[in-house]
Amino acid sequence: MVKVKDLHKYFGDLHVLRGINLKVEKGEVVVVIGPSGSGKSTLLRCINHLEIPTSGEVHIDGVNLDDGTVDINLIRQTAGMVFQQFNLFPHLTILDNICLAPTKVLKMPIEEAHELGRALLKKVGLADKEAAYPHQLSGGQQQRAAIARALAMRPKLMLFDEPTSALDPEMIGEVLMVMKELALEGMTMIVVSHEMGFAREVADRVILMDEGLLIEEGPPREFFSNPKHDRTKAFLSKIL
């Protein structure tokens, strides 16, 4: 589903990604952890080309995003993204937030989009909030709405960029629940997160990133109980 080959990203002189190689299979849930500034978010943003890689290749669903002929907007439709700060559109109701891209990008008729939107809101437990504006919702509700918005484009892949980091502790569970459900339905997911419980329970694979490199990866049980790399041990000892 996703293949990343020797990916490098510079911000000016700053070498943020230093040669990332990563393969994610269809239906796989990969959780990426690592200290802040390690390049996790940048990697995620390079995958859907919100950031353009300095060098290297990203393939999604067999399509090479970097061969210069690809319509990046088409690719982004297949890769939904959920942000730390939700980034809901504040001037639109929750339902309109969800329906905007399907109607404008996919040219879906408005009735069909509304139907889809309502179904997705029900799925994330916000059926009664369709007419609300984002600022009227709690953080957890906003993030669930943002997940619904991404799902409305029927993506084959979902990218989560620290989806629970901006949330009050009591709201983290409801968002993780929605993500878990999604994983169980077979969605391919790459999740940057520090929710170790979620990683343990849901991830097929956990990856530690540090200083722009993938340090260690493995199935969660092995990764957490028997880390091989010193940097993994050091990082885990700090957060567990």
Add this chain to the structure above:
Amino acid sequence: MAGAINRKLTREGTILFDLNVVARYFPFLIRGVGITIQFTFISFLIAIVLGLLIALGRVSNNKIIRVPCQIYIDFIRGTPLLAQIYLVHFGLPQIFHYKPVGYIDALIALTLNSSAYMAEIYRGGIESIEKGQMEAARSLGMTYGHAMRYVILPQAIRRVIPPMGNEFITLLKESSLVSVIGMEDLMMRSKMMAGQSFRPFEAYFTTALIYLVLTFTFTRLLGYLEGRLKTGG
């Protein structure tokens, strides 16, 4: 009535402020208000559109579009409106060999001037929208144009309405400069009144008051509209 008040303004037989002159010329001045408001409204309305286009060019990632827009804005904002009016009215006809029409030239100069300021107002609004909004829209597969149109601009427009009101007031006042190329606006008529009546103080003071009434009225009106827009969601 005017006579009674006049007596109070009289000192040692000299009339300090002759209300009779004001009363006599008032209708004459008021006829200039129409032209002033005409110039203000027409330039403002065109600048609302032109300013947006220039602002979109100014924030574009494409250098070929962005740089000319930036030069335009810098040139207009860095030079006096008076110089721009002369340039349009006297300068361009010399280069392109046509007969200048004052009314058109005045409108062009005011519009070009206001568009640059308006572009900066729009740009401020666009850049005040959190970066995450554009990213979220793009991550959904929307094009840059779609994202601008449906996500960024609707939010930005609300934020630019107050500074746009200020720009309107500025334009109303600055439009007085078109009198230098013979437009019979309020300012021009006050010069004529001063010349004909030999009472420049009455002429210019009355004119200043008329401008004040205009700006005050429009400021209030704009404030009211702003309030309506805010509560309107």
